[in-house]
Every structure is written in structure tokens, then in C-alpha cells.
Amino acid sequence: MTEHPINLFxxxxxxxxxxxITLRAxxxxxxxxxxxxxxTRTSGSLLKHLEISRPLQSYHIFNEHKTVQRLVDRMKAxxxxxxxxDAGTPAISDPGFLLVREVLAAGLDVQCLPGPTALIPALINSGLPNDRFVFEGFLPHKKGRKTxxxxxxxxxxxxxxxxxxHRLMKTLEQLSVAFGPERQACVSRELTKLHEENARGTLAELIEYYQTNPLKGEIVLTVAGKNPKA
Known part of the structure; x- marks a missing residue:
């Protein structure tokens, strides 16, 4: 089987x-x-830190539909x-899916490197069962949220x-109503950073905790599933 060159990493x-950051990255x-x-500003700082000087182009949720075909054409060339x-693995609650789909549809090759992502450390840190889990990403802000x-x-x-x-308290309260206040959960914030925190307890306990403790940084919320025996 002939190896094809990778067009998109x-x-x-x-x-x-x-x-x-990995050596391969x-x-x-x-x-x-x-x-x-x-x-490009956020990534520019990282690349400067890594002493990498390559052409940098903006690709985000607001321009991906307009630019994707042009990018595919350049890869074909x-x-x-x-x-x-900005952080973590592209296409996980970030732009990337559309580009990957179109690159593959054009018969080109894509490779995703393994590396940092917030959801796996948060899941394991939570102490909740991790043999089977479901990733829900961000809940809708308004329409469709309750559904x-x-x-x-x-x-x-x-x-x-x-x-x-600024939406965590609302989410904890809504989940408490839907799942019951005694459902176990964990709030992981600032993962891998100096002030990393994993707050574990029932939804009711977490609501009480965050009424008096300030909330900052990136947040991953892990919630136990329904007990099948309940």
C-alpha cells in the first residue's frame, strides 16, 4: 500500500x-x-515561546466556511x-471538523497528533466511573438547553x-433540578495551571461551594450518570 503525504496535521x-507540548508537535x-x-495573537505567543517561525493564518468559526475551499485547493497544490x-486539540469544541471533512472528501490525507485535551484529565480526576462516558461539550446557551x-x-x-x-452556577442548578441534588459531580478548572482545582461532591454541595468561592478560568464539569439500580 503506497503511503500518501499528509496534507493537514x-x-x-x-x-x-x-x-x-509534545516533541512531535x-x-x-x-x-x-x-x-x-x-x-493568531494567542498562537503567536506560543510559537514565539517555542522559537517557531512559520507563516501564520487565521482560521476560526467566523471565517471557516469562506476559506475552507481555498485551503483545500492549496493543499491539492x-x-x-x-x-x-487556542488550547487543546483542534475540532473538539473548536473549529476543525469542517476542514477535516472537506480535505478527506478531496481525497487528501489528514493526521491528528495525540496531545493535550481538557476532557480526559477532568474525567479521570473526577473519580467518577470512566470505563464508559459521553462528551456533551458546551450546552446550548438558550434555545434547546432544557431539551x-x-x-x-x-x-x-x-x-x-x-x-x-459565568454560566456554571446556572448549569449546576439546572442539572440539580433534572438529575436530583444528590447526583455526584466534579468541577475541574484551570487544569495543568498553577491554581488547578478539582471540586468534588454532590450537585447541591457544589452549588453551595461556588456561592462563596470565586469562579475563574476554563471549566470542565463531570457528572455521574444515573444509577441503573435507582
Whole structure:
């Protein structure tokens, strides 16, 4: 079987601690013709820290539909691209899926490097069952939010959500109403950073805790599934 050249690399970047970049990620970023970045300022700082100087192009949720075909055409012409997001693995609650789909549809090759992502450390840190789990990403902000939560009431697998600090209390309260206040959960924030915190307890206990403790940083919420024996 003939090996094809890789046209698009998805490269995970640190979610906090800059030492979490892999040797292979550095190698790919140094060799790519162009690096596609969600925010060129954020990524520019990381690349400067890594002493990588490659052409940087903006690729984010607001321009991906407009630019995807042009990027595919450039890959067909032989250019090699590396896609990075602000933090973690591209396409996980970040832009990337559309580009990967179109690159593959064009008969080109894609490779995703293993590396940092917030959901797996949060799941393992939680102490909740991790043999089976479901990743729900961000809940809808308004429309469809209650429907999504109601659809998870019978879910027996551990659930992992991404959440922002200013919406966490609302989410905990809504989940408490839907799942019951005694459901076990864990709030992981600032993972891999200096002030990493994993707050574990029932939904009721977490609501009480965050009424007096400030909320900052990136948050992953892990919630136990329904006890099948209940």
C-alpha cells in the first residue's frame, strides 16, 4: 500500500502548562508550510515561546466556511498545513471538523497528533466511573438547553461538559433540578495551571461551594450518570 503525504496535521497545543507540548508537535509545526490558528495573537505567543517561525493564518468559526475551499485547493497544490486552536486539540469544541471533512472528501490525507485535551484529565480526576462516558461539550446557551438536559436524564454513563465561569452556577442548578441534588459531580478548572482545582461532591454541595468561592478560568464539569439500580 503506497503511503500518501499528509496534507493537514491537527496539532494539539497546551491547555495551560507550556511543557505539555509534545516533541512531535514541535517538529510538525516547524516543518509545516502554513500554520492555521484560531487566534493568531494567542498562537503567536506560543510559537514565539517555542522559537517557531512559520507563516501564520487565521482560521476560526467566523471565517471557516469562506476559506475552507481555498485551503483545500492549496493543499491539492502541495502545501502542508498544521491546524492549531487556542488550547487543546483542534475540532473538539473548536473549529476543525469542517476542514477535516472537506480535505478527506478531496481525497487528501489528514493526521491528528495525540496531545493535550481538557476532557480526559477532568474525567479521570473526577473519580467518577470512566470505563464508559459521553462528551456533551458546551450546552446550548438558550434555545434547546432544557431539551438537551432533559434528554440526559436517563443517561447511565458519566457525562462531561465544557462550561464558562459565568454560566456554571446556572448549569449546576439546572442539572440539580433534572438529575436530583444528590447526583455526584466534579468541577475541574484551570487544569495543568498553577491554581488547578478539582471540586468534588454532590450537585447541591457544589452549588453551595461556588456561592462563596470565586469562579475563574476554563471549566470542565463531570457528572455521574444515573444509577441503573435507582
Amino acid at each position: 491537527l496539532v494539539p497545543t497546551p491547555i495551560g502548562n507550556l511543557k505539555d 514541535i517538529e510538525v509545526l516547524k516543518s509545516a508550510d502554513v500554520i492555521l490558528a484560531e487566534d 502541495g502545501e502542508v498545513f498544521a491546524l492549531i486552536s 438537551r438536559i432533559d434528554n440526559l436524564v436517563e443517561e447511565v454513563r458519566t457525562m462531561v461538559f465544557y462550561e464558562s465561569p
